[in-house]
Amino acid sequence: MKKVTGLLAILPQLVLAQEYWNGIPYPLNRWGVSVMGVNQTEKGNLKSASVEGIKLHEKIPNLNAYFLNPHDMEVDAKVQIVKVDYFLLPFLNIYGIGGKLEAEAKFNLGRGNLNFNSTGKDWNDKLLGAIGNEISKTMPENLRIKQKSEGKLLGGGALIAGEYKRVFSSLQYTYTRIEMDGDVAAKSAEVASGRVGYVVYRDSNLSMTPYLGASYQKTDSEISGVIPSTTLNYKFEMELEDLTPAAGVFTVIKNDFTVLLEYSFGDRKTLALDLGYRF
Secondary structure (H helix, E strand, O other), rough: EOOOOOOOOOOOOOOOOEEEEEOOOOOOOOOOEEEHHHHHHHHOOEEEEEEEEEEOOOOEOOEEEEEEEEEEEEEEEEHHHHHEEEEEEEEEEEEEEEEEEEEEEEEEEEEEEEEEEEOOOOHHHHHHHHHHHHHOOOOOOOOOOOOEEEEEEEEEEEEEEEEOOOOOEEEEEEEEEEEEEEOEEEEEEEEEEEEEOOOOOOOOOEEEEEEEEEEEOOOOOEEEOOOOOOOOOOEEEEEEEEEEEEEEEEEOOOEEEEEEEEEEEEOOOEEEEEOOOOO
């Protein structure tokens, strides 16, 4: 099952120069490898839903099948990533990522209603109404459903950055896809980020740069499973789309080792830790 996740990959910026391109210094050794851990919680919007192949809230001839009401949808993800990056130019870095992901989708499934269109005959309408009410009663009143899944991810992206008098700014884009083993599937994920920071300390052994930024993430996800206490199969398609603020700090040790910590907040909460080595 295809899944995609969306994922944050942040690259080190603008510290001690090792090489030059047309007189412009490279900020770090040009090659880098790092490991990253990400915990993320994000709320989702329902795009479509179906039970036994019948789309909910879609009119069926003579029948209004509003008998399920999924809401309060949320996805938690834990991701472990290995990243390899390379500075093509002092201000342009490209990278590839690979790793694994554990996802849990949670949502409330409330009872809606099922009713038939009027036939114009009072006795017939009453009979159909009674049938619709009885069918609706077989649906759970309100269930908190959780679906877990695991998968492997691959992706890549690019970062453009620059520094002037210890003030740096950057723009970054990442795309990822994942092959999932279970019933929580994300088809694709895109993340675009912008950051502005200031190098508060720098010498030959240590550099520290706190920053503020914002990230836009768009993920198309799919959840499928069986409604508890029934034999009915459901499929829900969600769209996770958020613009969230972020804050972090980037540290370079002896120009070889990097540590990055970032937290984003709002509808999408993300905590990311990146440990890297430059060569």
